[in-house]
Amino acid sequence: MEEHDSTFVNVTSNKNKKNKKRKKNKENEGSNELSAQELNVSKKRKKDFTSHNINFVHLFKEIPQRIPFIGKPRRNTLSVSLPVSLIENVQSDELRAYVIGNIARTLTIYGVNEVVLYNDLGDKSTRWMEYFSMNLRYLETPQYLRKFLFPMDPTLKYTGLQNPVNAPHHLRSSEWLPYREGVVRLIRRESTYTSLYADCGIFSSVRVLNKEDLEKIYGLEYLTDEEGDIYQRVTIRLDEPSLAKCRKNWKEGKVFDSTEPGTLSGYLVDPEEPLKVAGLYWGYVVRESDSFVECQKGCPFNESGKYDLRIGTSERGELYSPATRLPKYNNAIIHFGPVLGLENVIDEPEKKFDKYYNFCNNQKSRTIRTEEALLIALSLVTFTNPL
Template structure:
């Protein structure tokens, strides 16, 4: 990725390109299938989600797609679950909710999330601490907030942005909505309270100033839906699959073309090959045909298995320099 400061994840100028990663929801189903007490199992699952969220923040991932990669996962019923605290969720839905919660600044969580079994103990996980998780006294040109029920007499909305006093924005937005607020150029918050600020698209901090602004979370019903439900108008223009069966280029020799939206896909415990077999809408013979590159990022591994959260860290570090080179060529 591009060089960023520790404080705000800022790169020089704006950034139009994005990096997405897709993770199989079956990693949650696999964790819960062990013969463990439900409490212990629940803690292990949350730790797994926390590790994935931290990896995404460290490597400045813009979108995480969680996909259900088998009919068993997608149709999992309450009776078939070994753990009972969130029986209505598939593994993918459970993981997506936890990731979304962890991405949300701490000062907004009580307003944006009702009590839910899957979020039990989630607040105890290590914070991912991206730039938009600002402390009360910290300043950046943008802040995340939630629209409040009370309204200014002269129109617009009040927003809690995590500072000593609520701010006003010019737009009338439904209460309870999460918004990104442009805070202006004056770092003295006291001067803001008499002004009307503006809610902006959540992509503006990245596109206008090059700030890393956390990740969005998307839930896909299958591997194919990762591609077909892409939120970007022209889809992902470069895709990478990861597998022990993939090619093994040295990262110094790996060339990634300039891109607008890069996608890196990780399989479940049994790999992307299994995800392909379980997706009836995909008609390709080899899963590698789905991707522009199909890579083994950890050749000659000493362990017979690499856990998904380990594979994510290995792969994102492996791809860091090739991505830097691709982005520098695209500027």
Template structure:
């Protein structure tokens, strides 16, 4: 009789450390610089089914398809520590009666809104999703997606000084209760915050009946101990709004446009920066988005004038076209070294 395999026992407090990246690493210094990526919502506009839309926004083989998407945008962005994702509209501007998205998208949200929602869903820790995202047909296939498994996607017994949580309805006058995915609630003294607000909390002390915490900006884990803490999602109604509606006081101090007509990345020099923006075009390129933006005075043929650097990260490509989801993975991989070297800590 062959020897029986030993049965593995589940330990909810155990973290698998067989892979060196399994445990988040707390650094002795933070990281101040940011990386933003802009994508057109049109990358999913040509998908014919909700399954395909969901697959392109995340990372799963569509149930009724015989192929898998080569590059998974959501995981690529998380793997390369992207802080902000901007979904912009690159299509011609039309009046509401000319663009009834309920008809065009079979009852689903317009493509840019839909893509943004799926990306936000994926970024949210699993223990918060039911509270933040009500049931909706846009999320029908979201459960099929592979998780991002970012450092802030913590298990119940994971021990980190920061956690994402959601505020609870409570009658305490001297503070706020937060569900942070722990066995005990986190009590934040001194602040009363509206129910169902997502917050980042610093874990301070366990009192046995509750845990004392402090609400901090979501950028604190990265800026204090170098922990990647997920991405924010922003929607822009044009490519020019990607720049003009930047959340940073002085905007982006270096902008990169990607194109097969750009300069080879090996031939350019990236200066030191605090906030980098990398812009990708859709099937017709960034030029198409510029031609469809009435706020811009330049033509699509002069697209490089909109950016500090106009780059080609895959010269001598073997295919006539590189899809946006492929370009994201190629470009961020090529830029990883320069970003770490030139980002101002």
């Protein structure tokens, strides 16, 4: 995200002193109006920039310019649905792992916010649903958190064959952003230790300044009666003093993966905040559905659970051309069918969607595999209708 330093400079020398003084006062205030103007947000969204008394103008200046994937803040979401049979048709577990890795990279490259896996295999889908969803979740999780969230499991045997997705939230120990993924270990209720810390894969654990918000944001109380260690994945927004320490260590070339305890602090935030406020794509969520009909419900991004734009894909659909423009939407979902198409899982699919498109005109192969259709469709949709 570019720094607009020219905003803070008087560009005309012949302004009267009164105007200069007024402008200078406005600069010193670091007002929310300036931050909203710089980030091109509407008045309705100014409240997003006042949380925890943080000056968001300075916060965004902490984002290193070398990071290439910062986009415009956005609130609309893009979901896709995929059949579980997609991986049943693959010849071996090694190839399955590799195919899922490519799917995860496709979802990340094009900024998909949710992937819904639906059962199109009947009773035998249980094994493949678990295999598919666990591998997708594993790949979306930053590497430094996997040891906390994924115990040894044969389902993840071939993850070494999968290419990393390299998403914005997969930060290396030597990289930093205002936001970072972490895990918190819940506190035993009878414990005298009351501070909550997050492990975010950097040179210090992060003291959580709003631990009471864990239940409001993530539906989990920070105190527990359970035995053993219980971890919850969270999104942390570092406060300004902590960002200054990160910047200092980064400039001095210090090792970031040391275990300097408790020198950083920050706030628990909604996982959607990095995208909505900073324009940082923050990964996808995986949802499992018992049937294709059910996968069209339960949108996690609004209270109604409905998608306001439903797109079906088929070689029998309307041709999607470079001139195609989608209607405005808040939460869109693109449905992909199995080898035999959506016609195999739903009757008269052309009547069940808001749009029904053929994304590959004049195909030369008899069939297009679902993972291939996913790549083709997302490349066209995001090119003609940028997120």
